[in-house]
Structures are given as C-alpha cells and as structure tokens.
Amino acid sequence: MVTIGWRLRRLAQALFTVWAVITLSFAMIRLMPGNAMGAMMVRFEQQGMSPARARELVELRLSLDPDKPIHTAYVEYVLNTLQGDLGTSVFHNEPVVDLLAAALPWTLFVLSWSIFISFFIGIAAGALMAYWEGGKLDVGLTSWAVLMGSIPFYVLAILLLIFASYRWGIFPSGGRQPTGVEAGFNITYIRGILYHATLPVLSMLVASGVASLGMRGNSIRVLGSDYLRVARLRGLSDYTISTQYVARNAVLPMYTTLLISIGEMFGGSIVLEYVFNYRGLGLLLYEAFNQRDYPLMMGGFVLITIAVVIALLIADMTYSWVDPRAGGQNSDSY
Amino acid sequence: MTTSQSTSLDDPTAADPVVEIRNATVRFGMERGESRVLDDVSLDLERNEIFGVVGESGSGKSMLASAMLDAVVEPGILDGSITYRPEAGDPIDVLGLTTNELRTFRWEEIAMVFQGAMSSFNPVRKIDTHFVETLSAHDYDVDEGMERARGLISDLYMDPERVLDSYPHELSGGMKQRTLIALSLILEPDVLVMDEPTAALDLLMQRSIVSLIEEIKEEYDLTILFITHDLPLVADLADRIAVMYAFEFVELGPTEEILQHASHPYTRLLLKSTPNLASPIEAMRPIEGSAPDPVNVPSGCSFHLRCPLADEQCVEVDPEAYSVSDSSVSVTGSDSDSDLSPDSDATSIPNSDAGDHVANCHYWEDAPETIPMTEEWDVEGIDAIDSAPGPSRTADPLVSMEDVEVHFETEGSFLDFFSEPDTVQAVDGISLDIYENDVVVLVGESGCGKTTFGKTAVGLQEPTDGAVKYRGQDIWDLKRSGGDGTMSFDTVRRALQIVHQDPGSALNAHRRVGTSLEVPLKRWNPELDGNDRKSRIVSLLEHVGMSPAEDYIDRYPHQLSGGEQQRVALIRAMLMNPDLILADEPVSALDVSLRVEMMDLMIELQEQFDTSYLFVSHDLSNARYIAEKTGGRIGVVYLGELVEIGRPEEIIHDPQHPYTQALRWATPEPDFEGGGMGGESPIREIDVPDPTDPPSGCRYHTRCPEAREVCTREHPEPNEASAAAYHEAACFRTDDHHEYWNSPSITDGGD
Numbered sequence A: 001m002v003t004i005g006w007r008l009r010r011l012a013q014a015l016f017t018v019w020a021v022i023t024l025s026f027a028m029i030r031l032m033p034g035n036a037m038g039a040m041m042v043r044f045e046q047q048g049m050s051p052a053r054a055r056e057l058v059e060l061r062l063s064l065d066p067d068k069p070i071h072t073a074y075v076e077y078v079l080n081t082l083q084g085d086l087g088t089s090v091f092h093n094e095p096v097v098d099l100l101a102a103a104l105p106w107t108l109f110v111l112s113w114s115i116f117i118s119f120f121i122g123i124a125a126g127a128l129m130a131y132w133e134g135g136k137l138d139v140g141l142t143s144w145a146v147l148m149g150s151i152p153f154y155v156l157a158i159l160l161l162i163f164a165s166y167r168w169g170i171f172p173s174g175g176r177q178p179t180g181v182e183a184g185f186n187i188t189y190i191r192g193i194l195y196h197a198t199l200p201v202l203s204m205l206v207a208s209g210v211a212s213l214g215m216r217g218n219s220i221r222v223l224g225s226d227y228l229r230v231a232r233l234r235g236l237s238d239y240t241i242s243t244q245y246v247a248r249n250a251v252l253p254m255y256t257t258l259l260i261s262i263g264e265m266f267g268g269s270i271v272l273e274y275v276f277n278y279r280g281l282g283l284l285l286y287e288a289f290n291q292r293d294y295p296l297m298m299g300g301f302v303l304i305t306i307a308v309v310i311a312l313l314i315a316d317m318t319y320s321w322v323d324p325r326a327g328g329q330n331s332d333s334y
Numbered sequence B: 001m002t003t004s005q006s007t008s009l010d011d012p013t014a015a016d017p018v019v020e021i022r023n024a025t026v027r028f029g030m031e032r033g034e035s036r037v038l039d040d041v042s043l044d045l046e047r048n049e050i051f052g053v054v055g056e057s058g059s060g061k062s063m064l065a066s067a068m069l070d071a072v073v074e075p076g077i078l079d080g081s082i083t084y085r086p087e088a089g090d091p092i093d094v095l096g097l098t099t100n101e102l103r104t105f106r107w108e109e110i111a112m113v114f115q116g117a118m119s120s121f122n123p124v125r126k127i128d129t130h131f132v133e134t135l136s137a138h139d140y141d142v143d144e145g146m147e148r149a150r151g152l153i154s155d156l157y158m159d160p161e162r163v164l165d166s167y168p169h170e171l172s173g174g175m176k177q178r179t180l181i182a183l184s185l186i187l188e189p190d191v192l193v194m195d196e197p198t199a200a201l202d203l204l205m206q207r208s209i210v211s212l213i214e215e216i217k218e219e220y221d222l223t224i225l226f227i228t229h230d231l232p233l234v235a236d237l238a239d240r241i242a243v244m245y246a247f248e249f250v251e252l253g254p255t256e257e258i259l260q261h262a263s264h265p266y267t268r269l270l271l272k273s274t275p276n277l278a279s280p281i282e283a284m285r286p287i288e289g290s291a292p293d294p295v296n297v298p299s300g301c302s303f304h305l306r307c308p309l310a311d312e313q314c315v316e317v318d319p320e321a322y323s324v325s326d327s328s329v330s331v332t333g334s335d336s337d338s339d340l341s342p343d344s345d346a347t348s349i350p351n352s353d354a355g356d357h358v359a360n361c362h363y364w365e366d367a368p369e370t371i372p373m374t375e376e377w378d379v380e381g382i383d384a385i386d387s388a389p390g391p392s393r394t395a396d397p398l399v400s401m402e403d404v405e406v407h408f409e410t411e412g413s414f415l416d417f418f419s420e421p422d423t424v425q426a427v428d429g430i431s432l433d434i435y436e437n438d439v440v441v442l443v444g445e446s447g448c449g450k451t452t453f454g455k456t457a458v459g460l461q462e463p464t465d466g467a468v469k470y471r472g473q474d475i476w477d478l479k480r481s482g483g484d485g486t487m488s489f490d491t492v493r494r495a496l497q498i499v500h501q502d503p504g505s506a507l508n509a510h511r512r513v514g515t516s517l518e519v520p521l522k523r524w525n526p527e528l529d530g531n532d533r534k535s536r537i538v539s540l541l542e543h544v545g546m547s548p549a550e551d552y553i554d555r556y557p558h559q560l561s562g563g564e565q566q567r568v569a570l571i572r573a574m575l576m577n578p579d580l581i582l583a584d585e586p587v588s589a590l591d592v593s594l595r596v597e598m599m600d601l602m603i604e605l606q607e608q609f610d611t612s613y614l615f616v617s618h619d620l621s622n623a624r625y626i627a628e629k630t631g632g633r634i635g636v637v638y639l640g641e642l643v644e645i646g647r648p649e650e651i652i653h654d655p656q657h658p659y660t661q662a663l664r665w666a667t668p669e670p671d672f673e674g675g676g677m678g679g680e681s682p683i684r685e686i687d688v689p690d691p692t693d694p695p696s697g698c699r700y701h702t703r704c705p706e707a708r709e710v711c712t713r714e715h716p717e718p719n720e721a722s723a724a725a726y727h728e729a730a731c732f733r734t735d736d737h738h739e740y741w742n743s744p745s746i747t748d749g750g751d
C-alpha cells in the first residue's frame, strides 16, 4: 500500500537531488584538495598576474568569493546557480549559461530523434515478434535485438564512422551543420543538419534492441491474458482488440523505460559527440574537461542532472495519468 | 425411465433441451503422446435449468465450458457435436459455424463468465466501454443496451453510475465478478456458462452471488451451466449435477439424488473429503492418490487406482452409465477393451428425462455400504461438536496484542499534493492473547483486516498504535532499543514465522528443496554437521509424505505440485523452531479433497514442534476443522475489529454476533438428509463498506439485520457472549439490559 502523498515525497526527492548536485559541484570547486579554485589561482599567477588580480578574476569566473567564510560563499553559490548564474567559462571567456544554451538544442535534436526512432522501431518490432511468437521472424528479430542490446553505442558509433564515413564516404565524419550554407530556414541547411545528425542518431538506435525485447514480452503477456480471451469471446473486432487491448496494455509499461533511457542517452552524448565531433552539449563538456574549465564543467554537470531528474519526475508523476492502475487500489488486500 | 438410450440427434426425447452435447472430445497432441482433456462427454441441457458440473482441478470441467462456445484454445481439437436449439428458429450446429457466425453466436446466444473476473476486464479502460464495445460489436442499439446494463447492475445490488464510471481495479473482487455477470448478460443470451464464477471470492460473497444467480436466472429466463469444484456450493443452486473425474462424467442426476444417494465411489469420497460444518470432523477424509494425467488415463474405470471397491472387472471394462434410480442394469452393447477406440467406448448418454440418475460404476450398488457417509458418528452427529481440550490459557501469553491499530494512508488523485490522504483503518483496536500451543483462526471477508492483523501479530507489520508483546516484551520497542541482553529482535523474528498463501512465492525458485531447508538448520542448529542435517531433512520430508525424499531434495520448487510446495514451506518455517506460525490461507489454493490432508499435517507438525498457530482464513469450515481438532479458538474479524471470538462449539453452533451468523449462513453444507438449508440472506448489503470511511457506531449496522437506532451511534465493546469459556462478542444484543432493546429498529425502511 502506498502511503502519504508519494507525489510530494517524490518531488522532495527530486529537489534533494538537485540540491545535492549543486552542493557537490560547490565542494569540488571550493573544498577539494587541488580544487578548481586553487588550480585557477595558480594558473593565473603563472600567467604573471598579481595574486590580487588573480583572486579577483577567479571570483568573477567561478561566481564565488574565495575570501568569504565558507557558509556565506556556499549560500551565495547556491542562490546564483538557482538563478541561472553558473559563472564564466575560463576558456571561452563567456558566461557558462550562454554556452550551454547554445549547445543544448543540438544535443536535444540528436537525442529526440534517437529516442523517437528507437522506440518506434522497438515497439513495432516487438509487436511483430510477439504476434508470430516462435516463428522465424521472431527468432531472427530476437537475435538482432539481443545483439543490439549488447553492443555499447560507442562501438556502433565507431563502426559507423569507419564504414559509412571513412570507407564509403556516405556521411560526414563530424560537425553539426553544413559549411558554406547560411544558417536559416532553408532546405539546403535543414538537409545539411539532418545529414550531419544521421550517424549519431543511428548509433543510438542500439536502444531499440532493449525496447523491442521489452515490447515483445509485454505483448506476449497481454496476448495470453484473461481479458483478451474474454474480449475475443465477446466478439470484438480485431481492430478494437489490437489497438485498445493489446497495443495499449503492451505499450504502457514502455513509458517508464522511455523516460529512463532519456537520462542514459544524456550521459552517452558526451562520448557520442566526441566520436562524431558533433558540437553539442557533450562535446562542450568534454572540452571543458580537457581544458580544466571548471565553471563550464560544473555548469554542464548541474544542467544534465537537472534534466535527468526532471525527466524521471515527469515519468513518475504522469504514469498514474497514463495508466489508471497506478492510482488507488481497492481494499481487498488487507 | 428405463428407455431412451437414444443417441440420435434428430430424436429430441428431452422435453425441451436447449443445448445437446454429443460425444464431445478435446485432444491435444503433446510430445508425450495425445492427451484427451475431455473424453466423450454427452449432455442435454434442459431449457431453464441450472446444471452443476463438479470436478477437481484437472478434471476437464473447464474444457467442457470452452467446448460449449467452440472456444477451445489452440492447439486443442474439439470433436463431437453440439446443437443449440433456440426458442424459436432452427437448431444450430455450433461446431459447423463459420468464424463470423461464431462471433455472433457467442455472447448473443451462449455467454460465459470466467473465474478470472479479477483479470477479465481491460485494465486501462473504464467499465462502461466494455459494455459499449460489446454492444456495438454485435450491432445492438447502444443506448438501449446501456439502459439494460444499468438495470442488470442494479439487479446485482450495485450502483450503476459508480460501477460504469470505474476502472476495473477500483472495484472489489466481488463487484468485479458481478459486473462480469452483468456484462455476460448484456446481449440477452439464453444460456450462461459459468466456470468457477466464485472461486476467488470469500464465502459470504460466494453465497450472495449464488443467491443472485437464482434471482437473475428467473428474471432473465436463463439456462445456466455452473461449473465448480465446490459440490456443497452448487448443491444449493443446481437442479441437476454431474460429477466429473478424469475428463468424463462419472455420475449425473438430480441434485437431491446425488446428495442423498451418491452412487459413484468418487462422488461419495468427494463429499466426505469436503470440510464442512455439519459432519463430525472424524468423518472428513482425504481421497488417497491423485487425479490421472490426461496422457495416461488408467484403462477400464479411470478411478480404479484410487477406488476402494476396484476389482478385475474395473481394470478391464470401462463402466458405462448404470441407471441408479432403477436397479435394472443397462448393459447395452458394451464392448470390453473399449478404451482403444473412442467410437466403441461405452459412453454415458444421460437419459434426457431429468429425473434420471446414472453412475458410471460397475458396483454402484455396493458403494453406499462400502463408503458410508457418516460412519459410526451418526448418532452424536451434527450438534455435538466436542473439540480437543486445547492448551491451558492461564499462564502468561506467548504473544499478546493490546489495542492494536494499523492505519494506512492512501494516496490522493493525480497531482493532488496537499489534500488530506484517506486513512484505511485496516486494524482498529484489537486485543488478543495467544498462548503456548494455542491455535487461533481468524475469519472474515476480504478487506476486513485479518491478514494485516495476522502480520502485526508476527511482527511483520508495525502497528500505528497499541503494543505487540512477545513473552511480555514489546517487540517494536525491542527493535528500536536493540534488545536488553535477555532478548533481541532477532530472537523474536525467529520465534514468529509465516507460511504464505502462495507457497511458490515463499520458496527461492533457484534453490533446490534441500538447500532451502538447510539454511534454517545451519543457522539455528549449528551443532549439526552436513550428514545430520541431511538425515533430518530426509526424515521430515518422508514424514510429510514426500517420498522418496532423496528424490525431492534435488528438485526445484517449480518441479513440485502446489501441495508439495506448501509442505516444503511449512517444514522450512518449522525448522526455525518458531513459537508461533502465521498461516495465511494455507489451504485455499489447494483442491478441496487435499485440504483436509494439509490441515491434518499442519496440526500434526504443531504437536511435534510444539508451536502455536495463527491461521487466517475466509472459510468457516476450514476454521472449524482446525480449531476443533486443536482445541483452538475462532476469531471473527469485521472491518478491522474483532467482533466475536470463542471455541468452535460456540462460534459454529451458538454464534452471538449477527456477522458470525451471516458467515455461518454463507458456509455451504452438503445436505445428506435432504431438505434445503439456505434460507434468506441475513445481510442487508452485499458489499463491505468503504474501509476509509467505516460506519459510525457499530460498524456492522449497515448490513446487520438486527440493527437498531442505537447501533448507529454507539460502539459496542467486546462482552461476554455466553456462559462458555473464552466466548466474547461485540454486539449490544449480548447485554440483556442494554438500551438497544428499547431502541427503534432501522432495518424496516432499508432494503
């Protein structure tokens, strides 16, 4: 039995995670031995700045004041972060927020296509497999799905890069937009964008393997259920049965899988964008890492965490709306 | 009555059969060989009769239901013929219908209600869409049909608007089952096939539904085929009964005939093995052996391996239907060795005269003598319950519960963050002491809190108020304080064990039986070495009838039958050397004929291991059996309160609380003497009130036939209910001087 306002608790949990991430990033910057602040100070001083000037710069960059007592600095940092002030990138010398905002749409673009196509393929394949359970198609697709499910996406990415790009030259090996075309709402540009996004999106399709196996299992379960048998006896049309009975009940549990995979894909985008040299959030963070650009690193870290937390929160909160069963129960079980 | 052995379909000898089944056989090709899960069954269903089919699980009774609608699941193959005769119009050859005709035929002419009402509705769609889609699939007028649906639902004592607007999971089991009945009648069929329609429900609901079925049948002019494992239940309802064993009918006749002059040894043994309230417990005996495998049905009479009367002839010659009502034996054209070819098989074509009683047994005449129903207990019989002495309840209690409360909070609706959550008062102020070697059986309907209370007693559920004490120590204090040296929470955990209703879930699926049983032994008897442990386990397994034990030790749980899993779970609990075992519906998942055996085993183990039991059950006959054999008590729980407690003598024969009386009424009894038991339903409402908002005053007043005005205001406390020891009830009627007796009745204006 679920107890008091789990939604409230779930919300509190999400807020706690966000707070924990912000605190952790503060700690990394400020408290860790060899911490970001110290490292930056050293770097500026090496560049021949006076300690006072270096200090001033650090303060500006990290949006925290090294001289303030730690608790005041902490409160300020949290407040700044919550207001969207994530400091200034050392390398780019631009506000972190602006950098992230410029990169994010590209990543979201690849991710949303990946997710959409993977789940579309996964659900369709799973349904076919279940329908001909045990047949040739089922066996074939199952092996394919298991294979997809067990390859890490970056291996697929590298294979695609080697073959589709270097060997056969079908797709570009990197970049996110066509060169020499004016950015804007015109066919050439949009085609160029899609063209550049193809390989990253294809690499992420490994997710469809897992999705199709999940869908297959769900469908088989629904096909064997009592309510399906009763529906058939009641003489419902095949159309009603396949859409309202099988599809709805089999796709529903996929909803959570979908939102969870959003989180996973965000994490994966760092490696993916590096492999394809695709200038999105992932590549930005990767570079920040190499350049010890702490403000940018921490900013990206916070942003990704918040995105994942929100995705999961939405999944949980809306599930009871998508699936009526997740709501209250009757009392037969006491 | 001696005539009509006719098998010809064109010769309607029956007064007015609505369905004629001839030689229906269902085969499955399996690796091990062909299996016949319905073996040459023939039956005439009279228009407007209720025909009961009784059989244990695996007897083929559900196949018969599927066959009626030509809905045998693939790859099963149905042969024979099924003719449906509508009131007006030509007979329909059901097995000859095309797919489309069949789609129309089902539900419009013959509809079906399954046991799986819990899962017969699409979980993501509201109830009303189920009605609407059925109506439109059959091109019925939807508005008119929904009007009918509302009528049906209110005839089944539910609020149509509420039910139609609910999702399936929002209805209780009993409501779902009744809604399914309404759904099956929405297209006004002539025949309703009900396959175990009440099996998953508690007794009071079962009985309420059975009385409703009678009303519904009259009102909607139905013919009903009622399939069940529960002979006493259907006995109350059916005009005729057929008993199935090994995929065929072994006895068929009018209900009274079957009950009073059961002539097939299996029927007699089945009647005797069913726990009930009327016969002395010594008369309840399990049937030895187990039902045959469909691939390998014994030759001759399929019952000969288990039959006390079996002889040479039974092994060789398959008995045909002998007419019982008239002792002339009809041996028309019986080929011996008839088992090989289905065509020459002697079959039981029931005489279409409904007065006929047939039994497929060569020695039906001797059966009553060899298998007497009441044996020598005859005289003391029914009213002289005399339970075992039971423990002395004077020493300190083993586990004592003081005013225990368990309140659950339920969640609100979507995005409903701040509203007050509803509180379910699953247990509300129960006090109970359990002593050494004591047995308490808690009975009550689903949702009354008995399981939660049981879990609280063994420390699996923390009470929100009140105390649970083990040998005087509050166990939850103990958990928080970490123990005081003399006792730790761990000791308590070991001393209080649970055996679940579903034994499969309690055993680790990846562990062999031997390994599962070794774990507790290693932990609690570290002095034993490997060989000692093994021999201990072997002897226990043999003791509970699982031999050769060496063979069982190496099996995984899924290789055991339900009863065997239950035994392993029980042994495992016993090996912890517990002081108290909570057994949650330990036999309700078993076939009726196995229940007595399992209960006997539990009682025997209790003596051997010196434990106490807390049973939870919805079945008063099982409760009585256990409590009477062990000298225990029965506690009746209603909406989180203990409303009556006492020894079985009092609870069964002198119940004081009106709710206990209702449970008593709901317990079906095979009536050997003839004459109905039944009677009017003693409850005013079928459904249990919403536990988040229990009625004021006496919680039973909304259903109580004796309720008076004071009951709506004041809450009755447990009170001495009779002169007998340990007998208490929480009802004003136990107090001769209570203002209740002057208070006006509130039942007249009600329904």
Ligand code: SF4
Pocket: B264, B265, B266, B301, B302, B303, B304, B305, B307, B308, B309, B310, B311, B314, B319, B360, B361, B362, B363, B364
């Ligand atoms: S025919 Fe023989 S074996 Fe079969 S039930 Fe009768 S006596 Fe028993």
Ligand code: SF4
Pocket: B657, B658, B659, B698, B699, B700, B701, B702, B704, B705, B706, B707, B708, B711, B716, B730, B731, B732, B733
């Ligand atoms: S107190 Fe009143 S309502 Fe309650 S059980 Fe007794 S008579 Fe019925």
